[in-house]
Amino acid sequence: MMPTAAAIRQAMAERTLAYRATNFKRDVPVAERREILRRSRETSAALDSLQRAARQAFAAARGWRLSERKRMSAYPVIDHAEVYNKNGRTVAVVTHSYAPRKDILAYAARHGLKTEFLSWSWYYPGKCTAVVLTCGGSDENQN
Numbered sequence: 523m524m525p526t527a528a529a530i531r532q533a534m535a536e537r538t539l540a541y542r543a544t545n546f547k548r549d550v551p552v553a554e555r556r557e558i559l560r561r562s563r564e565t566s567a568a569l570d571s572l573q574r575a576a577r578q579a580f581a582a583a584r585g586w587r588l589s590e591r592k593r594m595s596a597y598p599v600i601d602h603a604e605v606y607n608k609n610g611r612t613v614a615v616v617t618h619s620y621a622p623r624k625d626i627l628a629y630a631a632r633h634g635l636k637t638e639f640l641s642w643s644w645y646y647p648g649k650c651t652a653v654v655l656t657c658g659g660s661d662e663n664q665n
Contacts (some may be wrong), residue, residue, distance in 0.1 A: 525579075530569070533565065592613055614656045620649070
């Protein structure tokens with residue numbers, strides 16, 4: 523099942539608070555430091571788990587598989603990219619981009635890619651735009 527944007531935003535907020543707490547001063551007792559670091563690792567793992575579940579649900583809904591291939595980047599348009607395969611061949615790249623929509627469309631047109639704008643980004647909901655890029659021309663889905 524696909525996690526919600528709200529669940530991922532909550533996990534991100536918790537991770538951020540836990541991470542900020544790791545900037546402790548030397549006068550913090552060792553036991554408290556260990557607890558802060560444990561909580562930071564725990565919240566990061568929870569966020570990673572939600573994002574992984576979102577990627578897997580997205581892939582399964584389309585009959586795709588998330589590639590183990592390293593992520594790619596053509597910043598600022600392609601950032602936090604994920605590669606998806608079907609029958610052993612790459613079929614799409616999902617980018618979680620900070621770039622404006624017009625820049626994403628221009629990049630896709632220059633490279634002969636189709637675009638599908640998703641309703642939300644599981645990488646950073648509310649801040650990134652999730653876009654599916656596939657081969658095959660300049661048709662765009664403006665959803």
